[in-house]
Structures are given as C-alpha cells and as structure tokens.
Amino acid sequence: xxxxxxxxxxxxxxxxxxxxxxxxxxxxxxxxxxxxxxxxxxxxxxxxxxxxxxxxxxxxxxxxxxxxxxxxxxxxxxxxxxxxxxxxxxxxxxxxxxxxxxxxxxxxxxxxxxxxxxxxxxxxxxxxxxxxxxxxxxxxxxxxxxxxxxxxxxxxxxxxxxxxxxxxxxxxxxxxxxxxxxxxxxxxxxxxxxxxxxxxxxxxxxxxxxxxxxxxxxxxxxxxxxxxxxxxxxxxxxxxxxxxxxxxxxxxxxxxxxxxxxxxxxxxxxxxxxxxxxxxxxxxxxxxxxxxxxxxxxxxxxxxxxxxxxxxxxxxxxxxxxxxxxxxxxxxxxxxxxxxxxxxxxxxxxxxxxxxxxxxxxxxxxxxxxxxxxxxxxxxxxxxxxxxxxxxxxxxxxxxxxxxxxxxxxxxxxxxxxxxxxxxxxxxxxxxxxxxxxxxxxxxxxxxxxxxxxxxxxxxxxxxxxxxxxxxxxxxxxxxxxxxxxxxxxxxxxxxxxxxxxxxxxxxxxxxxxxxxxxxxxxxxxxxxxxxxxxxxxxxxxxxxxxxxxxxxxx
Amino acid sequence: xxxxxxxxxxxxxxxxxxxxxxxxxxxxxxxxxxxxxxxxxxxxxxxxxxxxxxxxxxxxxxxxxxxxxxxxxxxxxxxxxxxxxxxxxxxxxxxxxxxxxxxxxxxxxxxxxxxxxxxxxxxxxxxxxxxxxxxxxxxxxxxxxxxxxxxxxxxxxxxxxxxxxxxxxxxxxxxxxxxxxxxxxxx
Ligand SMILES: [Zn+2]
Numbered sequence: 001x002x003x004x005x006x007x008x009x010x011x012x013x014x015x016x017x018x019x020x021x022x023x024x025x026x027x028x029x030x031x032x033x034x035x036x037x038x039x040x041x042x043x044x045x046x047x048x049x050x051x052x053x054x055x056x057x058x059x060x061x062x063x064x065x066x067x068x069x070x071x072x073x074x075x076x077x078x079x080x081x082x083x084x085x086x087x088x089x090x091x092x093x094x095x096x097x098x099x100x101x102x103x104x105x106x107x108x109x110x111x112x113x114x115x116x117x118x119x120x121x122x123x124x125x126x127x128x129x130x131x132x133x134x135x136x137x138x139x140x141x142x143x144x145x146x147x148x149x150x151x152x153x154x155x156x157x158x159x160x161x162x163x164x165x166x167x168x169x170x171x172x173x174x175x176x177x178x179x180x181x182x183x184x185x186x187x188x189x190x191x192x193x194x195x196x197x198x199x200x201x202x203x204x205x206x207x208x209x210x211x212x213x214x215x216x217x218x219x220x221x222x223x224x225x226x227x228x229x230x231x232x233x234x235x236x237x238x239x240x241x242x243x244x245x246x247x248x249x250x251x252x253x254x255x256x257x258x259x260x261x262x263x264x265x266x267x268x269x270x271x272x273x274x275x276x277x278x279x280x281x282x283x284x285x286x287x288x289x290x291x292x293x294x295x296x297x298x299x300x301x302x303x304x305x306x307x308x309x310x311x312x313x314x315x316x317x318x319x320x321x322x323x324x325x326x327x328x329x330x331x332x333x334x335x336x337x338x339x340x341x342x343x344x345x346x347x348x349x350x351x352x353x354x355x356x357x358x359x360x361x362x363x364x365x366x367x368x369x370x371x372x373x374x375x376x377x378x379x380x381x382x383x384x385x386x387x388x389x390x391x392x393x394x395x396x397x398x399x400x401x402x403x404x405x406x407x408x409x410x411x412x413x414x415x416x417x418x419x420x421x422x423x424x425x426x427x428x429x430x431x432x433x434x435x436x437x438x439x440x441x442x443x444x445x446x447x448x449x450x451x452x453x454x455x456x457x458x459x460x461x462x463x464x465x466x467x468x469x470x471x472x473x474x475x476x477x478x479x480x481x482x483x484x485x486x487x488x489x490x491x492x493x494x495x496x497x498x499x500x501x502x503x504x505x506x507x508x509x510x511x512x513x514x515x516x517x518x519x520x521x522x523x524x525x526x527x528x529x530x531x532x533x534x535x536x537x538x539x540x541x542x543x544x545x546x547x548x549x550x551x552x553x554x555x
Numbered sequence: 556x557x558x559x560x561x562x563x564x565x566x567x568x569x570x571x572x573x574x575x576x577x578x579x580x581x582x583x584x585x586x587x588x589x590x591x592x593x594x595x596x597x598x599x600x601x602x603x604x605x606x607x608x609x610x611x612x613x614x615x616x617x618x619x620x621x622x623x624x625x626x627x628x629x630x631x632x633x634x635x636x637x638x639x640x641x642x643x644x645x646x647x648x649x650x651x652x653x654x655x656x657x658x659x660x661x662x663x664x665x666x667x668x669x670x671x672x673x674x675x676x677x678x679x680x681x682x683x684x685x686x687x688x689x690x691x692x693x694x695x696x697x698x699x700x701x702x703x704x705x706x707x708x709x710x711x712x713x714x715x716x717x718x719x720x721x722x723x724x725x726x727x728x729x730x731x732x733x734x735x736x737x738x739x740x741x742x
Contacts, residue, residue: 450566450732451600478567479732482686488733506605 003051004076005042005058010299011067011548012309012333014087015094015215016040021086022121023061027054035084037335038069043079061098063215066292066300067547093285095217095245097122104247113146115247116278123167123246123287127280134275145251152274153255156264161272167246167287170277171266176201176233179265187221187240193253194262195243201228201263202239211294217245218292218300223442245287293525297534301525301551308548322553323353324364326520326546331357333547339515341544342367342508344501346529347521347552352419354504356463356512367508368456368465370418372426376407379426382470389474396477403432421523423469424493427476433486440490441528449492450479454500462511491528498532505537518544522552556592557740558711559613559669560704561606563599563620563655566732567686570629570678570693574620575600576724577700579731582738583722589713595740598731599655606658611667615711617704620655622675629679630692632699634707637671644675672707674700687728697724 009016017033020042024031030045046054055073096104100119103111111117118126130143142148152162161174173191181188192198195209202222211218219242224234244250256264291304302308312329319325323345331337340358354368373379383389397404410429415422424437433440441449453471479489505517517537524530524545537543545551562578565571575598587594595613599606610616622633625643635641637659662668679690689697705715718737727734 446733448733448735475567478686482567484732492732502605 001048001051002043002045002076002079004074005044006070006072006074007040007042008038008069008071009040009065009067010038010069011065013067013307013548014084015092016065016068017084018086018092019062019097019121021088023058024054026061027057029054032079032082033084034080034082040084041080043076045079060102063098064210064213066211066214066216066218066294069298091124092121093287094122095215095287096247096250097215100247101250104251113149113251114143115145115251117247125167125281128278129280130278132277132279134277135273148276149251149255152252152276153259153261155274156256157259157261160274161270163272163275164248164252165277165281166248167281167285168289169268169283169286171268172270172272173264173266174272175261176263176265179234181235187238188234188236189219189266190239190241191249191253191264191266192241192243192262193256193264197262198241199225201225202241204241205294207298208294211292211300212241212243216290216292217243218290220292220294240291242289245289295525295530295534296527299545301545302548303522303525303551304554305548305550308550312549316549316553321353322347322350323355323520326549326551326553327355327357327364327518329549330518330520330544330546333549334518334544336516336518336544340512341516341518342505342512342514343518343520344504344524345521346420346519346523347417348419348421348523349417349552349554350419350521351417352421352521356508358512365463367463368467368504370420370423370467370469372415372418372422373412373469375412376410376426376430379430379470379473380404383474383477386470386474389470392474392477392481395481399481400432403430406432420497423467423472426469427473427493430473431476431480431486431489433490435486435490437490437493438523438526438528440487441494442526444487444491444528446488446491449488449490449495450475450484451499452476452479452489452492452496454496454503456504462508494526494528495532498529498536501533502536502540505541509541514541516542516544520546520551525551556614556711557612558592558594558615558617558708558713559610560594560596560617560619561599561610562597563618566600566728569681569685569688570690571621572600572687572728572731573676573678573689573693573697574618576689576728576731577619577697579734579736580697580722580724580727581701581704582736583719583727583734584717585715585738586718587708587713587738588716589711592711592713593740594708594713594738596736596738598736607662610659610662610669614669616669616671617674617707618655618659618671619674619700620676621678622673624675624677627677628692629677629690630696631677632696632703633673633675634703635673635675637668637673640673674703676700687732689725689728694724 007016020033032043034041097119100117100122103109116125116128118124130141131148133140156162156175159178161172163172195213198204198209203225204222219240221238222241224237224239244253288306290302290307293301293303315329315332316325319328326345327343338359342356345353352370356365356367383393407430428437453475455468455471456465457468459465476489560578562574564574566575578596578598582596623645676696679692
C-alpha cells in the first residue's frame with residue numbers, strides 16, 4: 001500500500017524534507033517526496049504492519065514547525081518520483097530534535113542527561129566533554145551533568161544568578177523575583193521553563209505556546225498578564241519569551257520545574273554568582289534565535305532571523321527603495337513573478353508605499369505615496385480650508401486649548417518617514433493622546449471603533465495618488481469633541497486603516513484584476529491591524545507575506 | 556428571499572447620522588423571524604466602495620437615509636419605491652461621502668438592482684459639534700420609521716421579536732459608532 005502524507009509548509013527551507021528523509025531512511029522505507037509551492041507530499045510504500053509502526057515513528061520523530069500549517073494522510077494508488085532531495089552532506093544547525101531529546105530524557109540511554117550529542121539532524125556538540133563550573137574561588141571541571149543541573153537549579157531557586165554558556169551565546173539567568181529592571185532596557189527577556197504555566201505570567205494563545213516549542217524555538221513578544229503585573233515584580237508591558245533551544249537549557253529547566261520555577265529572566269551582561277562554561281564549541285556555529293510573530297490565522301511571520309536563503313539578500317540589495325526590495329523578495333519567495341500583485345508596505349522605520357507589480361510592467365507602479373506636512377501650523381491651516389473645518393477648529397480650540405498648544409510645539413522634522421505611522425504620531429499629538437494609537441488599539445476591548453477618514457485626493461489615474469491626511473486628523477478631532485475616549489478613537493484609526501487598504505485594493509483590482517495582495521513591513525505584524533486587514537480583504541484576495549525572509553529589515 | 560436593511564449617514568453630524576443610528580437601533584431592539592426570508596442589517600457608513608458588491612447579493616433592499624423634500628418639516632418621514640420616488644423628494648444620499656443615489660443608479664444600469672425601497676427622513680440642521688445628539692424632531696420621527704419598517708417587513712412575511720425593548724434611539728446614537736451589528740447573516 002502507498003500512503004501520501006500531505007504537508008502544507010509555508011517556508012522554502014528544506015528542514016521538513018530533511019527530517020522526512022532521515023526518518024524514512026532510518027526505518028528502511030521506500031519513499032518519494034515532491035514539492036509544489038507550499039505543498040510537500042511524502043509517499044511511502046510498505047505493507048500494513050510496517051506502515052502502522054512507521055506512522056508512530058513519524059509522530060514521535062518529526063518535529064513540529066511554526067511553518068507547518070496542515071497535515072493530511074491518505075491512501076493513494078501511485079507514487080510519483082521525487083522532485084526534491086534532502087541535503088545529505090550538510091551538518092544542520094538546529095535546536096535539539098525529538099530523537100536527541102528522547103535520548104537525553106531516557107534513563108536507559110547512555111546519553112541520559114548529557115546535553116552534548118552528535119546528531120545528523122540538529123547539532124554536533126560531541127567535542128564538548130565537560131562543564132567548567134566556577135563558584136567563588138572554586139573551579140570545577142565535571143561531566144556529572146545531572147548533578148550540575150540539580151545543583152544549579154537549587155542555587156537559582158535560592159536566588160543566585162548563574163552565567164551560563166549556551167549554544168546561542170552566554171547569558172546570565174536568574175529567577176524572576178530577582179529581576180532588576182533597567183528603565184533603558186527595551187525588552188525583558190524571559191526563558192519559559194514550563195510551558196504548561198506560561199499563562200501565569202503572560203497572555204499567550206495556544207498557537208503561540210505551540211510555536212515556542214517548535215523546532216525553530218523562536219523568541220516571541222507577549223503582553224504581561226494583568227494579574228501577574230499587579231504583583232509588581234515586572235513593570236514592563238511587553239515581555240520577550242522563548243523556550244530552551246538547546247539541551248543545556250532544557251535539562252536545567254527540567255530541574256527548575258521540579259522546584260516550581262516556571263520562568264527565568266536572562267540578560268547578556270551584569271553581575272552573577274556562578275559561571276558555567278565549556279570548551280570546544282565554535283561560536284560561529286552558535287544557534288541563532290529567530291524572532292517571530294504568530295498571527296491569528298496561525299501564520300508565522302519572521303521578524304528577525306538569519307535563516308533565509310542568502311540569494312534573497314542579493315535580490316534585496318539590488319533595489320534601492322526598501323519597500324520595493326521587500327516586495328521583490330516576497331515575489332521570489334512565493335514564486336509570484338508571473339502574477340499581478342499589489343503590495344502594501346507599512347513600516348515604523350521607513351517610508352510607506354503601495355505598489356503594483358505585473359510581469360509585463362517591467363517594474364513597479366507606485367499607487368500611493370505619502371507627503372508629510374512641515375509643521376502642525378500647516379495642518380491647522382489646511383483644516384481651516386476644509387468645509388466646516390474652521391468651525392471644527394474653533395470648537396476644538398475652545399474645548400482643548402492645551403492640546404492645541406502642545407501640538408504646536410511638536411517639531412515635525414523629527415518624523416523621518418513619510419508613512420502612516422508618522423501621520424498617526426501627528427494625530428496623537430493633536431488629539432492629546434497619552435499613548436500611541438497602536439498601543440491604545442491593542443488594549444481596546446471593543447471589536448469596532450469609530451470610522452476615521454482615510455481618503456485620497458481625487459485623481460483620475462490609479463497610480464501616484466496622494467493621501468489626504470487632513471481628513472484623517474479632522475475625523476479624529478470630531479470624535480474627540482463628541483466625547484469618544486482615546487482608546488476607542490485609536491481603535492477607529494486602526495480599523496479604518498484596514499478598510500482603507502481594502503478600498504485601495506478594490507480600486508486597483510477593478511483596473512488590473514489582481515491575483516493577490518502582499519503585505520510587508522513590520523506594522524502588519526501588529527495583531528489588531530492584521531486582524532482587521534484579514535477581515536476586510538481576506539475574503540476577496542489571497543494574502544501573501546515574506547516566507548523565511550524578515551517582514552522588515554533592521555538595516 | 557434575502558432582505559437587506561442598509562443605513563446610511565454621517566454620524567458626526569447629528570441628525571444626518573440617523574440612517575446609521577436607526578439601523579443599529581432596529582438591530583439591537585429586534586430579532587427577525589421568517590420561514591422563507593432572511594433579514595440582514597448593515598451600517599453602510601463603514602463600507603464605502605464595498606456597497607455595490609454587497610447590495611447585488613440581496614433580493615430586496617431597504618435603504619434608510621436623510622432626504623430633502625419641498626414643503627417639508629424636520630422629522631417628516633417618507634417611504635417610497637426607489638424607481639418611483641415622489642417628485643418633491645430630493646435625495647442625493649444625504650450628501651454624505653457615500654453617494655447612495657449614484658450607487659443605486661449604477662447598480663440599476665447593470666440590471667442588478669433588487670426591488671428597493673427608501674425610508675427617508677428630513678433632518679434638522681444644527682451647526683455645532685454635539686455629534687451624537689439628535690434633534691427632538693428626529694427622535695419623534697424614529698417612532699414612525701420603526702412602525703413603517705415593522706409593517707413593511709410583516710408584509711414580506713417577516714415577524715419581529717423584541718430582543719432589547721429598553722433601547723432608545725438617542726441612547727443608540729451615543730454608541731452606534733462602536734457597535735457591531737447582530738443581525739448579520741453574512742450573505
Ligand atoms: Zn538531534
């Protein structure tokens with residue numbers, strides 16, 4: 001009999017193919033693998049008995065991946081020839097695989113509690129022979145790993161800080177209660193040692209918890225749980241959390257769990273009591289920790305990573321404008337070069353842009369650009385020219401003189417990017433908001449906000465349109481005058497932005513018959529924006545993102 | 556038959572938002588029960604260009620909006636067939652950005668317009684920024700509008716059951732901007 005395993009895999013990396021090949025080879029199965037776009041099909045041919053034992057091997061040895069969307073198994077008649085091969089000669093550099101974990105956890109195994117192994121699928125650390133533990137004046141070399149982990153866990157439990165070398169670099173770990181928050185520190189990094197209790201500290205969805213445990217072992221941002229926040233241990237609103245990505249941290253976590261410790265904080269520098277080091281590890285081989293965001297649709301967006309095909313970097317660097325560079329890589333990554341695609345690039349770090357790509361265009365067509373006003377004074381003057389603008393401004397001045405005054409002090413030359421985020425900053429200032437529109441919206445408990453006007457200046461052409469920001473500011477002012485609170489108005493700004501995107505897509509679609517919409521830039525990793533964008537265009541258009549390439553570059 | 560009740564209006568300008576407020580009010584107050592027909596309510600204010608593909612999916616349309624008419628007083632209510640609008644009525648879709656008349660005419664030219672009725676009301680123009688406050692005239696008119704819709708739906712074999720009898724049009728006007736429609740069949 002021939003079984004077909006169908007995997008929907010939203011990455012161009014070969015990890016899944018490599019694991020499938022390795023598992024089939026180890027079981028001596030006859031198999032073929034085909035890949036077509038996001039679909040990887042794995043065919044195995046065996047008798048019923050072998051098949052059923054193989055099914056359980058797959059279940060235990062195939063790691064979960066954040067890129068794996070769907071799996072289905074069915075009985076088929078034929079086995080097509082493979083069109084993709086595993087990388088057989090390469091040593092992979094991945095967090096521990098299920099097999100290595102089994103070895104380290106099984107008391108019968110010779111590698112029981114040994115964090116250093118050699119494995120063709122994940123990491124090769126067999127040259128590391130022992131820990132070098134320094135505590136006070138004492139320096140000890142030991143390979144009695146279980147004892148070391150037990151001892152360190154109880155020291156951490158007592159409140160000591162441990163500087164630990166890991167396969168991803170050296171960090172100082174301590175329990176959360178000892179955390180000294182640095183106000184300049186942007187994010188607080190946590191290692192969750194027990195995913196079952198993650199919700200005690202942060203607000204995490206099931207898909208996000210699953211993602212933390214996946215083979216990629218990503219780092220992800222979470223909002224602090226309100227109950228935990230009230231204990232006043234941590235002040236920061238956002239916490240960057242990951243799960244152990246090597247066996248060193250995994251085995252340490254196992255001992256910590258036994259002591260009721262579910263989280264450690266970690267940082268790169270600072271004071272510590274104990275140092276744990278090892279030799280014979282090439283830092284160049286260190287495991288990179290990708291930063292991800294899991295969207296509502298269970299889709300993983302890569303925020304930071306070095307695990308993409310380097311040829312995409314060449315594509316990226318061949319284009320000067322960031323938005324076009326991201327768009328081009330996205331087209332390559334999704335094999336869309338023959339299609340008609342509209343890209344929205346919305347970023348907190350660059351100029352925004354909406355552009356259209358089609359094969360016969362030999363380039364891109366800019367649909368929309370933003371132009372920032374030079375000063376808040378200019379904004380008010382423009383509002384005054386609008387119908388009923390004068391009255392609005394007069395009423396607003398009467399009711400909120402302070403907001404007007406503070407807004408006029410806002411020096412717009414600090415806004416470096418012609419982007420919607422810059423316009424939101426202008427709105428925040430004029431509306432006297434205490435927090436940013438994005439933060440406010442993310443905290444709003446409502447599903448629907450007031451309608452904020454996102455308009456384009458009238459123009460007969462569909463390219464090079466200009467954004468009418470005056471309406472954007474005016475409508476916010478009207479809602480504030482009507483007594484709507486800051487958070488709800490902010491939600492309106494976010495929700496209406498999604499409608500705006502959908503309107504532009506409809507307009508362009510009328511002329512160009514789009515085959516998809518692509519979204520790039522870090523703003524699309526925002527939960528609320530992503531939610532509304534999918535809600536308003538998801539039904540009518542197929543949505544594409546970058547796959548392994550970052551959604552927004554940092555350079 | 557799938558019936559669409561579409562409210563149009565700019566809620567930032569008091570009475571001019573009545574179309575939107577009124578459909579939220581009807582949505583909050585009633586459930587719509589029918590063996591053969593379904594009733595979907597839409598606040599058209601948030602949809603802009605999406606109105607055309609929306610409307611053509613339905614078999615019957617009731618648009619609620621502000622209108623102007625000769626010899627009329629604020630609060631006067633008109634209910635008429637879109638194809639046979641009374642001569643005295645001047646309806647530009649209440650001069651909102653959603654040009655309703657133009658939109659419906661476009662659909663009609665394509666031959667896709669379902670039988671359409673307009674429930675129009677004359678607004679009172681107030682020049683201040685009290686946004687969600689409705690005039691007494693329009694509050695009184697909302698009663699007539701409600702009875703008109705109920706009667707008309709009954710003639711289409713739809714009966715109404717009260718869901719939230721306490722709701723008033725003026726209370727709804729304060730919150731409709733952030734309210735989600737319940738009677739949304741998702742057609
Ligand atoms: Zn392994």
